[in-house]
Amino acid sequence: MTLIRVESGAGRLTFGDIAMACTIGRNGACAAADKREGDGCTPLGTWPIRGVLLRPGRVDSTGIILPWRWIRAHDGWSDDIADPAYNRPVRLPRAYSAESLIRTDDAYDVIVVLGHNDAQPVPGMGSAIFFHLSEGRPTAGCIAIDRDDMLQLLPLLAPGDGMEITA
Numbered sequence: 001m002t003l004i005r006v007e008s009g010a011g012r013l014t015f016g017d018i019a020m021a022c023t024i025g026r027n028g029a030c031a032a033a034d035k036r037e038g039d040g041c042t043p044l045g046t047w048p049i050r051g052v053l054l055r056p057g058r059v060d061s062t063g064i065i066l067p068w069r070w071i072r073a074h075d076g077w078s079d080d081i082a083d084p085a086y087n088r089p090v091r092l093p094r095a096y097s098a099e100s101l102i103r104t105d106d107a108y109d110v111i112v113v114l115g116h117n118d119a120q121p122v123p124g125m126g127s128a129i130f131f132h133l134s135e136g137r138p139t140a141g142c143i144a145i146d147r148d149d150m151l152q153l154l155p156l157l158a159p160g161d162g163m164e165i166t167a
Contacts, residue, residue: 001048004131004153004163006143008042013145015156020149026138029167032116035126035141037081042141043126046164048115049157053101058109063155071108075101077128087117087127099128107135110150114143114163131163 005014006022008029013022027040035043052068053075054061061068076098078085083096090098101108112131121127126141134144143165145153 002158002161003046004157004161006042006163006165008044008165009167013143013149015153018153018156020145020153023134023138023144024165025141029165032125035117037079037124037126038140039126040138040140042139042143042165043116043129044165044167045116046162047129048160048162049131050113050115050118052154053108053111053113055102055109058106059151064157065155066112066157066159066161071101071111073102077101079127081123086123087121105135106147107133107144109133109147110154112154112157 008024011021013020024042025040029044030041032043032045035041052066053071054068056070074092076090076092078088078090078098080096092100110133114129114131116129117125130142132142132144133147133150
């Protein structure tokens with residue numbers, strides 16, 4: 001496994017010889033065991049990369065070797081602790097709360113899905129921890145980088161890679 005390394009305190013992301021600035025959650029980083037839904041913290045730990053979601057017309061898929069698919073209009077991600085599909089992709093509209101993957105900003109033009117709290121999701125331990133495009137401000141708990149940096153990094157990632165987030 002090759003790791004993307006995130007030094008949360010320094011706001012620095014490295015992959016091999018490549019280094020770039022990154023942003024994390026608005027409330028900093030926290031131990032994965034302390035992560036709670038909606039707390040604004042990025043969970044420390046090593047998370048596998050599950051795949052990539054791309055917004056049609058916004059990004060070119062050429063060169064991506066990770067599993068990927070286009071985001072569709074009704075795609076969402078459950079963030080409701082009462083939802084049996086908590087921390088899973090869902091179809092909108094839905095009886096439970098879920099985040100739409102089609103946003104008015106560009107943050108979700110590229111979503112790298114990280115394997116945080118997903119092997120058997122524990123309700124309330126955090127959902128939708130993604131690696132996505134930066135909007136120039138802290139995230140809700142994700143890791144974000146500038147578009148140009150993401151487009152440079154994305155074709156270098158391969159199945160089995162992961163992200164290590166440290167303090």
